[in-house]
Amino acid sequence: MKSLKRFFKRLFNSAARRIQEERLREEIAEHIALQTEENLRDGLSSVEARRQAMLKFGGVEAMKQDYRAERGLPFFENLLGDLRNALRTISRMPGLAAVIILSLAIGIGVNTTILSWIQLIMLQPLPAVSGALNFLVVEPRTDTGGYPGASWLEYRALQMQLPALRDLVAFEMVPFNVGEKGQTERTHGQLVSGNYFSALGLKPAIGRFIRPEEVERTGTEPVVVISYDYWQTRFRGAPEVVGQKLRVNEHDLTVIGVAPRGFQGTMLPLKFELWAPATMTPALLGGARDLQDRTSRAFSLIGILRLGATREEAQTEFSTAMTQHARDYPEASAGITGEILPFWKAPRGPQRMLMTGLAILQGVMLLLLLAVCGNTANLMLARGSTRQREMAVRVALGAGRWRIVSLVLSENMLLALFGTGLGVALAVWGTTALRVAPMIGAFPIQFQTRVDGLTLAFAILLGVACGLIFSAAPAVHLARLDPQEGLREVSNTPPRSRARKVLMAAEVGLAMVVLIAAALFLQSFRSARQTDPRFRPEGVLLASYDLSGRNPNEASEREFAARLLERLRSLPDVEDAAIATNVPLDLHGIPARTFTVEGRVRTEPGQDRATTNTVTPGYFKVMGIPLVEGNDFAEMRDKAAPAQAIVNEEFVRRYLNGADAIGRRIQTRAGSFAIIGVARNAVYNSFGEPPQPAVYFSYRDVPAMQGELHLKTRSGNETALTSEARAVLRDVDPMLPLYDVRTFPQHIERNLYLRRIPARMFVVLGPLLLGLAAIGIYAVVSYAVARRTKEIGLRLALGATSGRVVLQIIRENLGVIIWGTAIGWLLALVLSLRAIPKGAVDVPVFIGVPAILLSVATLACWIPARRASRIDPMAALRHE
Amino acid sequence: MKQKTDVLQGTLALMVLKTLDVLGPLHGYGIARRIEQISGDVLAVNQGTLYPVLLRLEHEGAIASEWGASENNRRARFYRLTREGRKQLQVETQGWEQTAAIIEKFFAVKTGDLS
Numbered sequence: 001m002k003s004l005k006r007f008f009k010r011l012f013n014s015a016a017r018r019i020q021e022e023r024l025r026e027e028i029a030e031h032i033a034l035q036t037e038e039n040l041r042d043g044l045s046s047v048e049a050r051r052q053a054m055l056k057f058g059g060v061e062a063m064k065q066d067y068r069a070e071r072g073l074p075f076f077e078n079l080l081g082d083l084r085n086a087l088r089t090i091s092r093m094p095g096l097a098a099v100i101i102l103s104l105a106i107g108i109g110v111n112t113t114i115l116s117w118i119q120l121i122m123l124q125p126l127p128a129v130s131g132a133l134n135f136l137v138v139e140p141r142t143d144t145g146g147y148p149g150a151s152w153l154e155y156r157a158l159q160m161q162l163p164a165l166r167d168l169v170a171f172e173m174v175p176f177n178v179g180e181k182g183q184t185e186r187t188h189g190q191l192v193s194g195n196y197f198s199a200l201g202l203k204p205a206i207g208r209f210i211r212p213e214e215v216e217r218t219g220t221e222p223v224v225v226i227s228y229d230y231w232q233t234r235f236r237g238a239p240e241v242v243g244q245k246l247r248v249n250e251h252d253l254t255v256i257g258v259a260p261r262g263f264q265g266t267m268l269p270l271k272f273e274l275w276a277p278a279t280m281t282p283a284l285l286g287g288a289r290d291l292q293d294r295t296s297r298a299f300s301l302i303g304i305l306r307l308g309a310t311r312e313e314a315q316t317e318f319s320t321a322m323t324q325h326a327r328d329y330p331e332a333s334a335g336i337t338g339e340i341l342p343f344w345k346a347p348r349g350p351q352r353m354l355m356t357g358l359a360i361l362q363g364v365m366l367l368l369l370l371a372v373c374g375n376t377a378n379l380m381l382a383r384g385s386t387r388q389r390e391m392a393v394r395v396a397l398g399a400g401r402w403r404i405v406s407l408v409l410s411e412n413m414l415l416a417l418f419g420t421g422l423g424v425a426l427a428v429w430g431t432t433a434l435r436v437a438p439m440i441g442a443f444p445i446q447f448q449t450r451v452d453g454l455t456l457a458f459a460i461l462l463g464v465a466c467g468l469i470f471s472a473a474p475a476v477h478l479a480r481l482d483p484q485e486g487l488r489e490v491s492n493t494p495p496r497s498r499a500r501k502v503l504m505a506a507e508v509g510l511a512m513v514v515l516i517a518a519a520l521f522l523q524s525f526r527s528a529r530q531t532d533p534r535f536r537p538e539g540v541l542l543a544s545y546d547l548s549g550r551n552p553n554e555a556s557e558r559e560f561a562a563r564l565l566e567r568l569r570s571l572p573d574v575e576d577a578a579i580a581t582n583v584p585l586d587l588h589g590i591p592a593r594t595f596t597v598e599g600r601v602r603t604e605p606g607q608d609r610a611t612t613n614t615v616t617p618g619y620f621k622v623m624g625i626p627l628v629e630g631n632d633f634a635e636m637r638d639k640a641a642p643a644q645a646i647v648n649e650e651f652v653r654r655y656l657n658g659a660d661a662i663g664r665r666i667q668t669r670a671g672s673f674a675i676i677g678v679a680r681n682a683v684y685n686s687f688g689e690p691p692q693p694a695v696y697f698s699y700r701d702v703p704a705m706q707g708e709l710h711l712k713t714r715s716g717n718e719t720a721l722t723s724e725a726r727a728v729l730r731d732v733d734p735m736l737p738l739y740d741v742r743t744f745p746q747h748i749e750r751n752l753y754l755r756r757i758p759a760r761m762f763v764v765l766g767p768l769l770l771g772l773a774a775i776g777i778y779a780v781v782s783y784a785v786a787r788r789t790k791e792i793g794l795r796l797a798l799g800a801t802s803g804r805v806v807l808q809i810i811r812e813n814l815g816v817i818i819w820g821t822a823i824g825w826l827l828a829l830v831l832s833l834r835a836i837p838k839g840a841v842d843v844p845v846f847i848g849v850p851a852i853l854l855s856v857a858t859l860a861c862w863i864p865a866r867r868a869s870r871i872d873p874m875a876a877l878r879h880e
Numbered sequence: 881m882k883q884k885t886d887v888l889q890g891t892l893a894l895m896v897l898k899t900l901d902v903l904g905p906l907h908g909y910g911i912a913r914r915i916e917q918i919s920g921d922v923l924a925v926n927q928g929t930l931y932p933v934l935l936r937l938e939h940e941g942a943i944a945s946e947w948g949a950s951e952n953n954r955r956a957r958f959y960r961l962t963r964e965g966r967k968q969l970q971v972e973t974q975g976w977e978q979t980a981a982i983i984e985k986f987f988a989v990k991t992g993d994l995s
Contacts, residue, residue: 009939023957027908027931030956034909035927037952058926066932 024067032057078403082410089411096383096779097415100376103772104419104466107369109426112459114362116431116449121268121355125343127448128262129200131304136311137346138168138301138318143335147347149297151332152278152290154325155193158301161321164314165303167199171266172298174285175546176248176274177737186546186739187230188444189248189274190265191281197225197259199304200266205231207242207257215277218291222280224253228261230273248274249284249548250735264446266302268343271446285548294332303340315340368514368769369466374507375776377470380412381477381500382783391478401479408478412471413464420463427451427459473503504780504813505820511773512824512853513831518766519845520832527687534682535584536624537744541711541718542583543725544740548705557703560732561616562636567728568711573721575714578619579699579707584684585748595695598664600655610651611684611694614702620646620679622712630662630677633698643701645673649681651693666695670702709738718743770853774860781813782864793873802869809865810858817857821850892933894976895919897942897961897969905960907950908934934959942968 032053039049057063090097126132138158139147150158155170162168170193177184194215202209205228214221224246226234235241245252253276265272278299281290290298305314318338325333341347344355391404399407431449451459545564547557561579568577582590594607602608617633620626628649634641645666652661666673681691699707711721722741729738742750785792792805829846892915899914900906906914911934912927937943942965950956961969 006936006939024931026955027957028928030907030950030954031909031912031927033954034907034950034952034956038913056927058928060928063926063928063931066929067935069932 024064028057028060078406079410082407083414085407086411086414090414093383096379097418099775100379100415101418101422103372103375103768104369104416104463105422105426106768107365107372108420108423108459108462108466109430111362111365111369111462112423112427112451112455113430113434113449114358114365115458116427116451116455117434117447118355118358118362119454120447120449121358122344123454124448125268125346126200126266127264127268128260129202131201132343134304135302135343136165136305136314136340137343138162138165138303138314138338138340139347140297140322140336140338143337148336150299150301151294151297152281152299153292153294154297154333155299155301157325158318158321161324162303162314162317164306164309164317166306167195168301168303169193169196169199169266170278170299170301171196172278172281172290172300173267173270173272175548176284177250177546177735178246178248178274184735184737186737187273188270189224189276190267190272191278191284192275193278196275202260202263204257205260206239207255209257209259210275210277215279218279218282220279221277222251222253222283223256223277224248225257225259225275226255227259227263227265227271227273229271231258246274248276251280251283253280262448264448267300269445269447271444294329302343311340311342364514364517367510369462370469371507371510371514371769372772373466373469374503374510375772376412376415376466377473378500378503378507378776379779380408380470380474381503382779383474388478404479405475408475409467409471412474413467416463416467416470419466420459423463424451424456424459427455431455500780500784501816504777505816505823507776508773508817508820508853508857509824509827511769512821512850513828514769515766515849515853516825516828516832516845518769519849520842522766523842523845531683531687533584533687533748534625534680537748539713539716539718540622540744541709541713541721541725542740542742542744542747543709543711543722543738544706545709545729545736545738546706547736552705554703557705558636558700561699561703561707564709564729564732565616565618565636567732568709568725571721571724571728573714573717573724575712576618576622577712578616578622578710580613580615580619580710581704581707582613583708583710583744583747584682585686590684593668593695595666595668597655597666599659608655609693610647610655611692612697613694614697614699614704616699619696619710622710623682625682626680627677628680630675632677634700636700638700641700643671643673644676644698646677646679646696647675648679648692648694650691651695652678654693670697673697673701710744770856773853774856777813777817777857777860778864781809781861782867784813785809785864785868789868789871792868793871793875796869796871797873802866805869806862806865809868810861813861814854814858817854817861821853821857825850892930893937893942894969894972896930896933896937896959897965897972900943900959900961901966901969905948905958907948907956907958909950909956911959937965940968941965 032050035053035056036046036049039052040046042049044052054060120127124132126135129135138150140150140154141147150170152170155168159168171190172192174189174191176187176189178187179185192210192215194210194212197204197209198212204225207225209225210221210223214223226241226246231237231241235244241255242257244255246255247253259275264270265275276284279291281298290296303314305311318340322333322336322338326336339347394404394407395401428451431451434447434449547560552560565577565579568574584590590611590613592609593612594609596602596608600608615633617635620632627646630646633644633646647661647666652658656664661675661678664675666675679694679696682694683689684692684694709725711718711725713721725741726738729736795805796802825846829841832841895915895918896911899911903910903914908930912930915930916927934943934945938945938959941962943959944962945957945959947955948958
């Protein structure tokens with residue numbers, strides 16, 4: 001209490017410094033006056049009386065110091081003084097300060113942005129849901145390692161069988177066509193279990209959510225909850241939306257409520273707009289049997305643990321339950337076990353892939369920040385050496401070591417602070433840029449990244465750490481300074497600073513590692529882009545349609561596809577048209593299915609798999625994939641031909657040892673197919689993949705509800721076809737929207753989106769890092785040279801040519817740089833060999849990057865060296 | 881060195897309080913003289929050390945100060961004991977007396993007394 005009072009008095013005094021100073025002066029004067037009078041009365045001469053009075057009072061300055069220490073807050077006053085001083089020092093070196101602040105800001109900004117992304121995936125897998133981390137994904141798993149999802153009946157049973165879970169929630173992702181005839185719009189929604197919203201603990205923005213009793217009986221409750229964004233954009237946020245009817249897949253659904261702002265469903269990063277009861281599935285999905293059929297594993301499950309229960313308990317219960325299901329319903333559940341996993345390990349969806357990519361990116365960016373620190377430390381050290389004299393004077397005048405350290409520290413911390421501030425601003429911009437929702441393969445994706453408390457704390461932590469790191473070397477250096485040396489030294493040659501050279505080498509080494517990593521990444525990205533996909537995407541327009549919602553059967557699906565193709569082929573600019581269930585290079589991948597093929601006996605356990613795509617006749621022509629053997633599929637309306645399949649060359653090589661494939665039979669779950677042709681290999685899932693075995697089935701034999709139209713233009717101007725294609729579809733079926741219309745090259749670009757973000761970062765950051773390294777080297781060399789003006793002058797005077805001088809300076813510094821480069825190079829080599837164990841070392845990168853780095857380094861040495869060699873020897877010798 | 885000042889400061893503070901208690905409001909010089917008269921050499925050389933002590937006591941609230949006129953009608957800062965200061969003086973006097981008594985007894989003990 002007392003000390004608190006003292007503290008506030010002191011704080012006040014700090015502010016009212018001048019008045020206090022005046023008061024003390026007055027008091028001292030009065031004291032001495034009184035004592036002098038006293039002495040006069042004792043009979044001393046006036047001079048002696050005053051002298052004695054002063055003596056008796058003691059050292060005025062020392063006392064004042066004590067008084068001040070008692071009065072104010074010396075620590076804070078010093079700090080304030082230091083900061084003022086630092087601000088002045090920084091403003092005297094605007095160029096240097098700008099380089100330091102900007103490079104720090106970029107380093108911190110990038111790191112913070114990436115962290116906010118990682119954090120989103122790890123810590124906020126369910127935006128707008130509080131306590132999202134308590135949710136676990138409950139995934140049935142096949143013995144071949146697939147995650148097929150759960151059936152509705154299975155879900156109902158599991159609700160009873162997993163007491164460790166407080167709530168078990170089921171949902172199914174569905175495409176919706178919303179709107180009246182002729183102007184439907186495609187959106188995505190989830191069909192959910194009755195406890196969906198209550199388990200997530202959400203509160204509706206307005207209205208109410210789906211009640212459990214509304215998800216009891218099949219098809220009786222046509223209600224829908226809409227997302228906040230949907231409410232805002234389609235209904236302008238009008239509260240009357242509750243109670244309105246929404247036409248969804250040709251059924252009227254009553255809007256009962258609006259989900260809270262930011263809620264985007266339970267399959268991050270996909271963004272959903274509508275939620276309807278799972279019991280509406282048959283109505284909305286055209287008689288889908290998802291609710292009765294145990295083999296229809298359409299639902300995803302997530303659960304939240306009961307208080308006190310552990311994931312292990314839940315896992316045990318889940319395994320027991322799945323064993324029981326496998327026994328009771330072997331046709332649907334044989335060989336299916338289950339896993340309970342935290343959200344960020346969710347096997348379906350992009351979480352896993354993103355996490356690895358982001359973790360690597362974060363690691364590289366932290367290295368980059370470290371290089372920035374090294375650079376800054378070096379610059380400060382170089383600057384510090386010119387301030388030796390100033391510091392020596394300070395020490396000689398009685399400044400303690402700690403005062404010197406705090407002086408240096410406050411300067412650097414201020415720089416770090418500015419850098420952090422700017423970095424946070426960059427991160428705010430970066431996270432906002434990431435929030436923009438692009439459509440990836442027909443699905444809207446949104447990452448709700450933002451700078452929050454945690455990321456802000458991270459940024460500040462980084463800033464402080466950077467400040468400390470790059471303060472350490474100069475502070476130690478200057479604090480160890482012997483004042484006598486420091487003052488005398490000016491005329492001597494400076495001692496070689498080992499610290500500066502080590503830092504320079506370390507920085508170059510780090511730059512080497514990051515640059516090689518960047519180059520390898522870019523190289524793989526670029527080579528992926530340049531790889532021949534072995535099909536021809538140019539001039540092909542893609543568009544999707546979806547018949548779910550209109551009770552299609554095989555015959556109607558086949559007829560629809562046949563009619564659509566006929567009409568499309570009759571368009572003048574269409575060279576050929578085809579429909580397929582999958583498009584290569586799709587982000588979600590093309591499914592691989594198990595099969596057996598005649599003439600092949602598998603020796604090892606497991607099953608043979610091949611990428612499968614179901615296509616109409618004409619597909620190979622549209623795609624530019626030649627058939628090396630056999631023929632294309634039979635016409636769509638051909639009823640006589642048996643079920644057909646076409647395999648690719650890799651299939652023949654891997655599963656038939658190159659033997660003749662034509663005429664053999666393939667057996668799958670869907671039936672038996674005769675191989676009628678062999679197609680050339682193509683790229684299916686990603687550029688640069690090893691050849692994949694593939695099987696194509698015919699739409700004629702296995703028609704599907706959904707289809708991807710492929711239109712090959714004659715003119716090459718595929719976008720011009722869009723409206724014609726829409727018109728054709730409207731003629732064939734006025735209610736059906738054509739969605740996700742894009743050119744094939746666009747499709748490829750879009751699906752490289754996630755890969756492109758890190759690639760772009762590297763493109764920007766690589767040169768930046770090179771620039772940083774160059775600035776660092778330049779600074780060190782030019783300071784070192786400046787300090788040796790006299791020596792250089794002497795040499796020139798003694799007849800050394802300027803060329804020799806330049807060469808010598810470059811040689812001295814390049815030696816250090818080569819060491820750094822070599823160490824970094826080795827490190828990068830080891831890392832790349834570990835990261836890609838089987839991949840060949842990218843020779844051009846491992847030669848090119850060091851070559852570029854070394855030439856830049858040489859240039860950075862050469863400029864100051866050349867300047868030094870041009871000095872007038874006489875002027876240099878007179879210097880100092 | 882440091883310890884010595886601490887002791888000095890501690891005792892000095894107590895002396896200041898006691899002086900103000902006995903003599904009423906007084907300026908710095910008056911306090912210094914009074915202490916000098918009684919204690920002799922503690923303040924003989926460094927009367928100035930009194931001022932930081934006064935300031936600390938004032939911060940602690942034991943004394944208060946205001947401007948007034950000195951004997952020869954010049955402006956001087958007068959210090960007076962506050963109620964809190966009086967309480968503090970009492971507590972510290974007691975404590976001091978106890979300590980002094982213990983120390984006294986301690987020194988009075990001869991080796992023979994313990995056997």
